[in-house]
Amino acid sequence: MSEQSPGKQKLSTIKLIVAISSRALFDLDDSHRVFEEEGEEAYSRYQIEHEDDPLAPGVAFPLARKLLALNTDPMSPQVEIALISRNSADTGLRVFNSIRHHGLDITRAAFTRGEAPYRYIQSFGAHLFLSANPGDVTNALEAGIAAATILPSAPGKGEHEQLRIAFDGDAVIFSDEAERVYAESGLDAFNLSEVEAKNQPLSGGPFKSFLSALHAIQNEYPANASPIRTALITARGAPAHERVIRTLRSWEIRIDEALFLGGMDKGTFLNSFGADIFFDDQRRHCESAADYVATGHVPYGVKNAM
Structure with a gap:
């Protein structure tokens, strides 16, 4: 019998998989503004220059934290979060550094350098996709995945551990x-x-x-x-x-x-x-x-x- 990888063993216990875009998870407004106003090359330089500066939490960050808190038994996790990003792996290093800084147990990611990422959402087996990009959300819905565009929103009151x-x-x-x-x-x-x-x-x-x-x-x-x-x-x-x-x-x-x-x-x-x-x-x-x-x-x- 062939030996399974640790990743496959972990996925076998997962009941809920959520894919979240980097702009939903973190506040990337400043760097996105650089991209919109100055283009991809300036954006890449900006992200690399700031890759050791942790990003502030975005609208979906509290949700992600509560989802991961459901994993009370490390040997039998119930929830997996996959990062989905239109960044390249190079510019995405800041996002992974921010994940580590905030102590989020997110290990899987897809960086597509501007390409629509919905095909990887399906490959991750995601039950839900959250993104700030309406086009990506529409593509995910058309592929049969629950998806929503995260709007600029007030954070929840956070009164409940639930x-x-x-x-x-x-x-x-x-x-x-x-x-x-x-x-x-x-x-x-x-x-x-x-x-x-x-x-x-x-x-x-x-x-x-x-x-x-x-x-x-x-x-x-x-x-x-x-x-x-x-x-x-x-x-x-x-x-x-x-x-x-x-x-x-x-x-x-x-x-x-x-x-x-x-x-x-x-x-x-x-x-x-x-x-x-x-x-x-x-x-x-x-x-x-x-x-x-x-x-x-x-x-x-x-x-x-x-």
Whole structure:
């Protein structure tokens, strides 16, 4: 029998793999400005000159830290984070130095020197991709990977040791089939359609597999002692709530909290939940949420095709 590499042995225990771009993980605004204003050569010089200067945390940094904190047993880690970067390996040395400085257990990376990195996201087996580049996020979604564009956002309050993740429903956890009815025919038709289809589970959306991976980790713990807490925060209200509840039940996936807001602003509710990150397909909801918590825009579904 051939001997497996340590990397393969480690991956065999992983339940959740998250790919994060360097601009989502760290604050690269200054160096990105050099790239935009002066070009690649000046950017390369800048990064090499500053490669021993640690980068400040970016919007996704607190999330990454909490994800890695789930690995309480070094012999059986549950979460892997892979760095995905459009840097070259040469300019990316500053990013790896910053990872070491901040004590993040990230050992895998892909540096593509400007090329779209989505093909490597799939090769890493990622359940989720977070990036500041909307084009890369769209490519990842088209490849069947849950992905979101990290927006400039207020950091979460960080009051909880738990990892707290909040999701919109339609076009995020679920497909956009119901949202299409609303977009084409209005609220009354949407509610009628959802009542008539209350016993018919919705199809899965781009984040179903990511939610399933979180649920697999939650199942390792008693319900009242899980290090992960999830919330569905949706603009739906009664009577459109029932199909959502029955869909999650049919998937055998638990959501810890469900807020049916009937069109109310989501930002303050996310603040009350203490979300480490929130995912939504609609820009207006993302802009509201970003005032309170780290926010990822999911450019998927009918509302992003208009």
